[in-house]
Amino acid sequence: MRRRHKRxxxxxxxxxxxxxxxxxxxxxxxLGEAGFRVVPVTRFDAAAPLLEAIQPDAVVLAAQAxxxxxxxxxxxxxxxxxxxxxxxxxxxxxxxxxxxxxxxxGLCVDIVPRSGxxxxxxxxxxxxxxxxxxxxxxxxxxxxxxxxxxxxxxTGLYNRAFLLELIALELRRGExxxxxxxxxxxxxxxxxAVRKESGRVLAERLLVYSAVVFGQTVREADVVARVGEDxxxxxxxxxxxxxxxxxxxxxxxxxxxARLQVEGRVWRPSLTLGAVSYPDMVGSPVQFLGAAQQALxxxxxxxxxxxxGLMI
Numbered sequence: 347m348r349r350r351h352k353r354x355x356x357x358x359x360x361x362x363x364x365x366x367x368x369x370x371x372x373x374x375x376x377l378g379e380a381g382f383r384v385v386p387v388t389r390f391d392a393a394a395p396l397l398e399a400i401q402p403d404a405v406v407l408a409a410q411a412x413x414x415x416x417x418x419x420x421x422x423x424x425x426x427x428x429x430x431x432x433x434x435x436x437x438x439x440x441x442x443x444x445x446x447x448x449x450x451x452g453l454c455v456d457i458v459p460r461s462g463x464x465x466x467x468x469x470x471x472x473x474x475x476x477x478x479x480x481x482x483x484x485x486x487x488x489x490x491x492x493x494x495x496x497x498x499x500x501t502g503l504y505n506r507a508f509l510l511e512l513i514a515l516e517l518r519r520g521e522x523x524x525x526x527x528x529x530x531x532x533x534x535x536x537x538x539a540v541r542k543e544s545g546r547v548l549a550e551r552l553l554v555y556s557a558v559v560f561g562q563t564v565r566e567a568d569v570v571a572r573v574g575e576d577x578x579x580x581x582x583x584x585x586x587x588x589x590x591x592x593x594x595x596x597x598x599x600x601x602x603x604a605r606l607q608v609e610g611r612v613w614r615p616s617l618t619l620g621a622v623s624y625p626d627m628v629g630s631p632v633q634f635l636g637a638a639q640q641a642l643x644x645x646x647x648x649x650x651x652x653x654x655g656l657m658i
Contacts, residue, residue: 357383358475359400363393363419364408364436369460373406373436376464382471390415394422402431404471409435409448409457417452424453424566432474432567434458436467449596454565456584469525470584474567476519498572500550501557506635509571512581513631520624526586528623529579530594531638532560533646535616537576548613555606556615563600564593579638587623594619618646 360382364370367388374386385400387393390407397405405423407416420433435448439459448457456474458467496508504512516527534556541549553576560570560578569581582593598617606613620642627637 357381358403359383359385360404360406360471361385361387361393361396361400361402362406362408363387363390363416364406365390366408369408373408373464373467376468377406377471380464380468380471390419393419394426397423397426397431404475405431405433406436406458406467406471407433407455409437409444409452410441411444411447414444414447414451417448420453420455429566432456432471434467434470434474436460449592454563454568456565456567458584466525466584469523472523473516473519473525473527473583476515501554501572503557503560503578504569504571506571506573509569509573509579509581510631510635512569513634516581516583517624517628517631517634525584526624526626528582528585528587528590528593528621529634529638530582530590530597530619530621531573531635531642532578532580532597532617532619533574533642534576535618535646540613552606552613552615555604556601556617559600559604559615560597563597573635573639577639577642579635585623587626590621590623594621618642618649620645 360377362370362373362377362384364373364386365388370386370388374384377384385396385402387396393405407420409416416435423431423433433455435452435455435457437444437448437457437459439461445457448455456470458470496504498505513529520527534552537549537552540552556578557570557572560580564570564580567583571579573579582590585593597619601615601617604615606615620638620640622634622637622641627634629637
């Protein structure tokens with residue numbers, strides 16, 4: 347889908363799909379007061395034609411049982427937009443069944459609990475749109491090789507320098523608008539042993555495979571980067587500290603199922619995770635990333651201590 351150029355003075359357009367008329371009107375008012383141009387619709391089957399007609403900047407889909415139509419529509423909209431348009435599921439906070447369904451089956455689309463004030467929805471939309479705009483601006487080539495400067499050449503993930511820029515963006519957003527975000531770091535436990543036993547080529551294949559697993563696990567709003575030889579980081583915009591354990595569990599479960607087959611041998615990447623959250627942790631982007639890496643190393647030391655205790 348070809349995007350039209352939007353002038354900087356034009357409001358950002360949000361397509362809201364909500365079958366309940368009362369909730370749709372409340373969401374329309376909340377987003378309208380926040381400065382968005384809202385296109386409201388009650389029918390999910392109208393979402394795809396509208397997406398192609400108006401080319402919105404973001405889409406909000408109300409998700410609910412029993413059919414979870416929002417999830418199938420999100421799949422279609424992602425195909426039409428080629429993943430270029432941020433999407434959010436809006437879920438009633440007490441509806442744990444729908445929240446769980448969207449978390450497990452929702453194509454890694456971000457989830458926002460519905461609230462009376464709508465503040466969290468507004469903050470999450472702004473965070474996603476700012477992140478998207480920042481990535482787009484950074485991808486504009488000022489000189490040859492500028493795109494490569496943003497990415498790790500081996501895995502294709504973003505690199506440490508660019509992640510620090512995005513952390514700085516989230517810190518400024520948090521200071522100005524409130525809310526929180528989190529950073530999860532992950533390290534491959536057996537990377538050095540694999541490299542020593544089987545060589546650099548296989549070790550690098552393990553890194554590339556792990557990068558793919560991370561990408562398949564996180565939401566489209568999240569950013570995965572390689573920040574060290576065998577270390578990765580996932581920036582989670584709009585994710586408070588209390589939601590991080592669930593994210594880490596999902597990543598751990600996905601890695602527990604991962605298998606890399608090379609020359610008849612099966613490798614299972616083992617992962618250690620650590621995390622920090624804003625505003626629990628404050629400081630510069632470098633300090634924020636460093637704190638997440640320290641949390642990872644503490645987890646590794648605790649595991650080693652527990653293993654030694656079992657052997658005694």
